Amino acid sequence: MSETQKKVALIASRGTLDWAYPPFILGSAAAAMDMEVMIFFTFYGLPLLNKKIDAKVSPHSNPAMPMRMPFGSKDFQQIDWNIPNFISGNMPGFDTMATSLMKETFKNKGVATIEELRELCVDCGVKFVACQMTMDVFGFTKDQFIDGIEVGGAAMFLEFAADADIQLFL
Amino acid sequence: MSTLPVEQTLDCRGLSCPLPILKTKKTVNSMADGEVLMLLTTDPGSPGDVAAWAKKTGNKVLTSQAEAGVYTFYIKKTLLRGMV
Numbered sequence: 546m547s548e549t550q551k552k553v554a555l556i557a558s559r560g561t562l563d564w565a566y567p568p569f570i571l572g573s574a575a576a577a578m579d580m581e582v583m584i585f586f587t588f589y590g591l592p593l594l595n596k597k598i599d600a601k602v603s604p605h606s607n608p609a610m611p612m613r614m615p616f617g618s619k620d621f622q623q624i625d626w627n628i629p630n631f632i633s634g635n636m637p638g639f640d641t642m643a644t645s646l647m648k649e650t651f652k653n654k655g656v657a658t659i660e661e662l663r664e665l666c667v668d669c670g671v672k673f674v675a676c677q678m679t680m681d682v683f684g685f686t687k688d689q690f691i692d693g694i695e696v697g698g699a700a701m702f703l704e705f706a707a708d709a710d711i712q713l714f715l
Numbered sequence: 716m717s718t719l720p721v722e723q724t725l726d727c728r729g730l731s732c733p734l735p736i737l738k739t740k741k742t743v744n745s746m747a748d749g750e751v752l753m754l755l756t757t758d759p760g761s762p763g764d765v766a767a768w769a770k771k772t773g774n775k776v777l778t779s780q781a782e783a784g785v786y787t788f789y790i791k792k793t794l795l796r797g798m799v
Contacts, residue, residue, distance in 0.1 A: 551771075570732070570733050573733055573737055574732075574733040574736055574737070577733070577736050577737050577739075577740035577768065577772075578736075578740075578767075578768055578771040578772055579771065579772050580771075654731050655729045655730040655731040655734070655758070656731045656734075657730075657731075657734050662733075665737050668741075669737075669740070
């Protein structure tokens with residue numbers, strides 16, 4: 546190779562549907578660009594390693610999130626439904642509704658699902674590491690995760706990140 | 716529209732980032748050195764992404780064009796010198 550292989554170290558710390566995307570998008574794209582990638586899953590990022598991902602989005606905790614409908618005419622889809630926080634935060638099922646709307650929008654726009662992107666990461670050799678400490682704290686076990694996960698601590702991530710070209714906390 | 720002899724075509728119309736790059740990589744992996752891939756996309760980010768991907772992986776974008784919202788790329792698989 547004319548230049549040494551680039552290394553990318555990512556930390557996935559959030560497990561909502563919106564924040565599940567960046568580590569898997571960047572990880573798979575970096576691998577497709579011949580880079581060596583490690584994603585370290587910690588705290589609320591851990592559930593992204595579950596065999597079945599059940600990520601939701603919460604408009605209540607993302608006040609700048611545009612609320613748009615994935616159906617109807619083009620003009621209708623451009624309407625930003627400004628729903629007050631006291632409604633989005635208190636109405637039962639609001640997050641579930643927002644989650645299904647976001648999934649539908651992503652599908653309409655040709656965006657891959659989280660599961661697809663995760664599988665593509667695995668196919669291109671992206672290394673997934675689960676944080677041992679947060680697994681213990683939240684009661685996760687390795688057998689509930691997809692196959693091929695390594696378990697490690699801060700030092701394991703830092704050793705890889707120390708000579709990585711790109712390090713991102715997501 | 717110029718036509719080049721192509722060994723493979725890949726239709727990524729309707730797909731968003733990063734799928735066109737991931738599928739291109741997978742297809743190029745299955746091709747022999749020097750073969751040409753014709754890639755079709757509609758993602759407005761793809762001209763920049765395809766160029767960046769090619770630069771990093773050493774593959775060559777021979778020509779690219781945009782017509783009616785569809786981008787067409789001719790990519791020549793190029794193994795980096797010294798790489799097995």
